[in-house]
Amino acid sequence: MGKIIVSIDIGSSKVCAIIGKISDYNTVQILGKGMDICNGVKKGIIVDIDATSRSVKNAVERAEEMANLKVFSAFVNISATHVDIIKSRNSIVIGNESREITPKDVEKVLYSSMDFDLPEGREIVGVIPEQFTVDGCDGIVDPVGMTGSRLEADVNIIAGKVTSIQNIIKSLERAGIKTEDLIVEGFATAHVALTPEEKEIGVVLLDIGGGTTDISVFRNKNLVYYGAIPVGGDHITNDIAIGLKIPFSEAEKIKRQYELALTSLIKNDQEISVTDLNDERKEIKVSEFVEIIEARVYEIFSLAREQIEKNGIDSSKYDGVVLTGAGISYIDGSTHLAREVFEKPVRVASIKLGEPLKCEYAAAAGIVKYIAAHNRENTAGNAVKPLKSNADRKESKGFLKKLFRFLHSLF
Secondary structure, three states: OOEEEEEEEEOOOEEEEEEEEEOOOOOEEEEEEEEEEOOOEEOOEEOOHHHHHHHHHHHHHHHHHHHOEEEOEEEEEEOHHHEEEEEEEEEEEOOOOOEEOOHHHHHHHHHHOOOOOOOOOEEEEEEEEEEEEEOOEEEEOOOOOOEEOEEEEEEEEEEEEHHHHHHHHHHHHHOOOEEEEEEEHHHHHHHHHOOHHHHHHOEEEEEEOOOOEEEEEEEOOEEEEEEEEOOOHHHHHHHHHHHHOOOHHHHHHHHHHHOEOOHHHOOOOOEEEEEOOOOOEEEEEHHHHHHHHHHHHHHHHHHHHHHHHHOOOOHHHOOOEEEEOOOOOOOEOHHHHHHHHHOOOEEEOOOEOOOEOOHHHHHHHHHHHHHHHHOOOOOOOOOEEEOOOOOOOOOOOOOHHHHHHHOOOOO
């Protein structure tokens, strides 16, 4: 029936799950998907494991019902809030005389890159090669089969916060799901949001969620910067609620109803009726809350650009900006404001995984596509069984034994 890949995206405002089937031809079919509101995560950090676990369970159950499968293990995202990327360059001697480079040689040089003291409270989540060098010839994507006497590797070491990793794993465990692997969200989302040409030429990917905005900068197909700012779509809603003195739920309702981030796009600045904090009705103009949205959206883009430049990446290193995530990418006028701030072409990502998906599913879809693209030979698939079957539950492989899932490049 093909490999079954289950992905879970734990975000600040929602949890998404996808059950995908990978065919022998590496095409992806979505068997099931589910989403649930999450109240256990604040600014990308799990603050309530039980609440997060309930959201995971609800999202997965909806996907299970659609797919008619019971899920026992899954791949889960880890975002920029929880990881650091450490650049490393290491080399090994193949032999006194040139010989053909084998997969074991590649594994050896990648493992040697992890031989250093990590910052306190960090552990290695993944190892992503940027390039290989054979006898001084660099820019090599896959050195296996080449002949040489010295092999070097430039890699990104993904170091995650131990406490964050433990909380993610515990949240899944309490939902009855084993963590197959942690997948860095920036790499995964890029698989469904960006084109190969964008990653080659240079692009900024802004994944705007409820509580945070993840920032990924790609150039020459490599992730050259990955970070986050603690601001997202929920802050826009909060601004509306405070500015207009209305409940958060009412602010979210009108934000979703009108989906505007520019006052110049208002066709009819009519008065609308809203419920205030005293549970009474009052009239406000559309322009009153759109002005608030516009100011916060502009600030989010400005903070993102400042963060990028603060980390040594100027605008000459990228030629465009791509927006994804449900925080603001669906709001009409957001691309205009992003163009104004970044002074670059801007587009909203179209998320597809065999079928079109809402932007909320970007990270979950990206995880499935990432696994399909880079773990074809090593992935046995997640532990699942038909809901109506009495087959015994299959045991998934241990987390540490899965490290080599990260030893595949993005190319």
